[in-house]
Amino acid sequence: MSNIPNLYLKQIELGPMNNYIYIIGNSESREVMIVDPAWEPEHLKTILKNENLSIKGLLITHGHPDHCNGVSGILDSYDVPVYVSKAEASFYKPIGENIKNVLPGDILSLGNINIECIHTPGHTPGSQCFKVGENLISGDTLFLDGCGRCDLPGGNVEDLYKSLYNIILKLPFSTTLYPGHNYHHLKKDTLENQSETNGYLQCSNMHEFVHTRMKR
Ligand SMILES: [Fe+2]
Numbered sequence: 384m385s386n387i388p389n390l391y392l393k394q395i396e397l398g399p400m401n402n403y404i405y406i407i408g409n410s411e412s413r414e415v416m417i418v419d420p421a422w423e424p425e426h427l428k429t430i431l432k433n434e435n436l437s438i439k440g441l442l443i444t445h446g447h448p449d450h451c452n453g454v455s456g457i458l459d460s461y462d463v464p465v466y467v468s469k470a471e472a473s474f475y476k477p478i479g480e481n482i483k484n485v486l487p488g489d490i491l492s493l494g495n496i497n498i499e500c501i502h503t504p505g506h507t508p509g510s511q512c513f514k515v516g517e518n519l520i521s522g523d524t525l526f527l528d529g530c531g532r533c534d535l536p537g538g539n540v541e542d543l544y545k546s547l548y549n550i551i552l553k554l555p556f557s558t559t560l561y562p563g564h565n566y567h568h569l570k571k572d573t574l575e576n577q578s579e580t581n582g583y584l585q586c587s588n589m590h591e592f593v594h595t596r597m598k599r
Contacts, residue, residue, distance in 0.1 A: 387516045390496060391415060394561060394570060395430070398422030400449045401565040405520050406430065407498065407513070408439070414493040416440040416466075417457065418513060418520050419563065421449050424456030439493060441465040444522025444563060445510040446475025447535075455479075466491065468502060471509025472537040485511070503550055505543025506531030512551070519574075520561045525551060527560065527567035530583040533596055544592040547584060 391410040394403055398421060406427075408415030415436045420427055431438055440463045443451050454465055454477050467476055469484035476482070485491075487502035499514040503524040510531070513520040523531035524546055533540040556575035578584050586592035 386518070387496065389494075390515060390518075391436075392515070392518060392561075393430070395427070396565050397426065398449065402449055403561065403563055403565060403570075405561060406436065407442075407496075407515060407520070408436070409493045409496045412494050413437050414439050416442050416491070416493070416498065418442045419444055419450040419522070420453040420457050421451055422453055424453040424459075427453065427457065428460055438463055440491065442491075442498070442513055442520075443467045443471075443477070444512065444520065444524075445507040446471045446477065447507065447523070450522065450563065451477050466500070468500070468509030468511045470502060470504060472507060475507055475537065476509070487511075501550060503543075503546035505533055505539055505541075505546045507535075507537045508539070508542075510546070514554075514558075517555060517558045518561060519551070519554065519558050520563075521551070522563040524563075525560060525577075525581075525583075526562045526564060527569055527572050527577065528581045529566055530581075530596065540593050540596050541589060543596065544586075544589045548586075548592075552578065552584060 389411045391408045393406040405418040438461050464483045465481045466485045485500045489500045491498045501512045506523045558574040
């Protein structure tokens with residue numbers, strides 16, 4: 384799972400919508416952050432305690448409720464920052480003094496574990512992926528053999544095309560993708576494999592992508 388010796392990365396499926404929540408951090412210092420803490424915050428707290436993990440923050444891929452409806456439940460026990468894209472739509476963004484805006488390219492560090500915030504608008508204005516080494520937590524921007532819908536408020540299919548083709552497909556093909564939902568028999572896959580099997584990554588131009596994405 385790791386191309387960094389002391390990377391901690393745990394994938395947990397929770398809730399009625401097959402969401403993946405991730406705990407990511409440093410396996411030596413035990414410092415971690417939780418990506419998209421939606422659903423069953425008490426279960427997540429139990430994992431933190433059982434694995435002797437010290438939570439340093441929450442990372443939000445985007446503001447849809449199924450990705451952040453457990454934030455307040457975590458904050459009830461831990462007073463930590465909640466990192467959300469500055470660009471996220473106001474009607475999606477969680478509120479409160481713990482919310483910290485992040486910008487494209489911002490890096491959050493837990494010792495030598497560097498978590499890069501990559502702004503990938505389209506599914507929502509402030510959708511972002513989190514890159515650690517050659518691992519990409521892709522939220523609802525990119526699924527295994529799928530991608531996020533663009534027909535919800537704040538969605539923009541042309542922005543999603545640019546995010547997928549100008550940003551994600553420019554990453555090393557050895558990158559491992561960790562999606563925001565379990566919509567596939569695989570839990571993760573390489574960008575190389577997805578470039579060959581995911582029809583949303585095989586469009587020859589924006590027009591074809593818009594047609595492909597919006598017809599489904
Ligand atoms: Fe979403």
